[in-house]
Amino acid sequence: xxxxxxxxxxxxxxxxxxxxxxxxxxxxxxxxxxxxxxxxxxxxxxxxxxxxxxxxxxxxxxxxxxxxxxxxxxxxxxxxxxxxxxxxxxxxxxxxxxxxxxxxxxxxxxxxxxxxxxxxxxxxxxxxxxxxxxxxxxxxxxxxxxxxxxxxxxxxxxxxxxxxxxxxxxxxxxxxxxxxxxxxxxxxxxxxxxxxxxxxxxxxxxxxxxxxxxxxxxxxxxxxxxxxxxxxxxxxxxxxxxxxxxxxxxxxxxxxxxxxxxxxxxxxxxxxxxxxxxxxxxxxxxxxxxxxxxxxxxxxxxxxxxxxxxxxxxxxxxxxxxxxxxxxxxxxxxxxxxxxxxxxxxxxxxxxxxxxxxxxxxxxxxxxxxxxxxxxxxxxxxxxxxx
Numbered sequence: 001x002x003x004x005x006x007x008x009x010x011x012x013x014x015x016x017x018x019x020x021x022x023x024x025x026x027x028x029x030x031x032x033x034x035x036x037x038x039x040x041x042x043x044x045x046x047x048x049x050x051x052x053x054x055x056x057x058x059x060x061x062x063x064x065x066x067x068x069x070x071x072x073x074x075x076x077x078x079x080x081x082x083x084x085x086x087x088x089x090x091x092x093x094x095x096x097x098x099x100x101x102x103x104x105x106x107x108x109x110x111x112x113x114x115x116x117x118x119x120x121x122x123x124x125x126x127x128x129x130x131x132x133x134x135x136x137x138x139x140x141x142x143x144x145x146x147x148x149x150x151x152x153x154x155x156x157x158x159x160x161x162x163x164x165x166x167x168x169x170x171x172x173x174x175x176x177x178x179x180x181x182x183x184x185x186x187x188x189x190x191x192x193x194x195x196x197x198x199x200x201x202x203x204x205x206x207x208x209x210x211x212x213x214x215x216x217x218x219x220x221x222x223x224x225x226x227x228x229x230x231x232x233x234x235x236x237x238x239x240x241x242x243x244x245x246x247x248x249x250x251x252x253x254x255x256x257x258x259x260x261x262x263x264x265x266x267x268x269x270x271x272x273x274x275x276x277x278x279x280x281x282x283x284x285x286x287x288x289x290x291x292x293x294x295x296x297x298x299x300x301x302x303x304x305x306x307x308x309x310x311x312x313x314x315x316x317x318x319x320x321x322x323x324x325x326x327x328x329x330x331x332x333x334x335x336x337x338x339x340x341x342x343x344x345x346x347x348x349x350x351x352x353x354x355x356x357x358x359x360x361x362x363x364x365x366x367x368x369x370x371x372x373x374x375x376x377x378x379x380x381x382x383x384x385x386x387x
Contacts, residue, residue: 038085045081049074068125072118080114083107108168116161123153130206148198148230197231200247204228209251214259215325218250222258263319264328265300268336271311271351280348284314291342292318295335311351 053074059067087107090100127149163177205228210216215224216235223235223243233250235243258264270288272281285302292299300317307313318335320328343350360366 034089038089042081042085049076063129072121075117075121080110083110109165112161112164116157120153120157197247200251201230210257217256218253259323261323263321265319266332268316270314271308273349273351288316291338295338296331310353
């Protein structure tokens with residue numbers, strides 16, 4: 001920690017001035033050389049700062065690592081460059097203790113705040129770089145998020161810089177640090193829900209589990225993401241209604257992202273009536289494969305899967321090579337109608353729930369449900385036939 005110089009009073013002012021003149025007279029050559037070196041250092045650092053700003057402005061990719069570093073260096077302040085030069089001059093010219101103490105203090109202040117500025121630029125640049133790639137990253141959500149992040153990062157970094165400066169001044173900062181910690185905890189507890197949704201929104205932007213325009217499913221809802229806000233997400237259900245859900249609740253669910261599939265698999269359960277000859281059933285898989293391939297799908301498999309209560313059950317599986325849900329839906333529609341038309345043309349009947357009733361005579365002989373004329377009517381319980 002650097003100590004502050006002794007305060008100047010009327011009693012010691014004359015003594016200080018005399019000592020300063022003696023130092024200048026005794027070290028005139030060293031001071032001149034140091035001043036020249038300091039001027040050269042200032043010009044060199046100012047030139048580098050200007051070149052870094054020009055390089056950053058000319059780059060098309062403003063989020064490249066080299067651009068971020070150049071933009072960070074371009075934020076170098078002139079007072080920091082000046083204090084670097086003065087600090088080197090004072091150290092080379094063997095200046096009096098009072099001057100050394102003042103320069104050291106001013107250099108510490110300039111260096112601390114300059115480091116805070118550099119750190120802010122690097123942190124914000126890396127955060128924005130991490131968010132690149134999401135369509136929503138260029139929209140209102142990221143703009144609002146970056147404004148809030150910039151505020152939080154600036155407050156934290158400059159608060160740390162201020163504490164370091166105060167500590168350099170000899171101020172006891174332990175109580176201040178404890179107070180800031182307690183205040184931060186209190187604010188965090190009071191705004192727990194808001195911060196939870198905010199950080200959930202940042203997680204969506206940076207981790208990219210989904211983005212605007214993609215179709216996702218969670219619980220019993222399938223919807224397209226329309227907007228990712230700082231507190232809630234707005235989605236459009238496949239049935240047309242708007243679904244609004246908080247970011248925290250949404251990320252807490254198991255989410256299925258349909259958009260990032262390069263293919264969609266569809267299964268059709270097909271039932272034929274039991275009166276269908278087995279030879280014709282054997283031809284069905286090849287027939288369905290032909291239909292699928294002619295309609296733009298990719299045939300996977302088709303075959304017999306079981307004896308149903310009213311049908312011979314077959315299962316058809318095929319893929320649609322697209323991530324566009326509308327294209328997939330239309331292809332499924334086309335294939336379904338093609339199967340219906342082909343079955344009608346081939347005389348294949350789809351099964352539907354049916355039940356056959358068999359009637360027996362009193363002696364157990366199976367008869368038609370309606371007995372022929374003159375056949376005796378069965379007698380049950382205490383009832384007797386009419387005479």
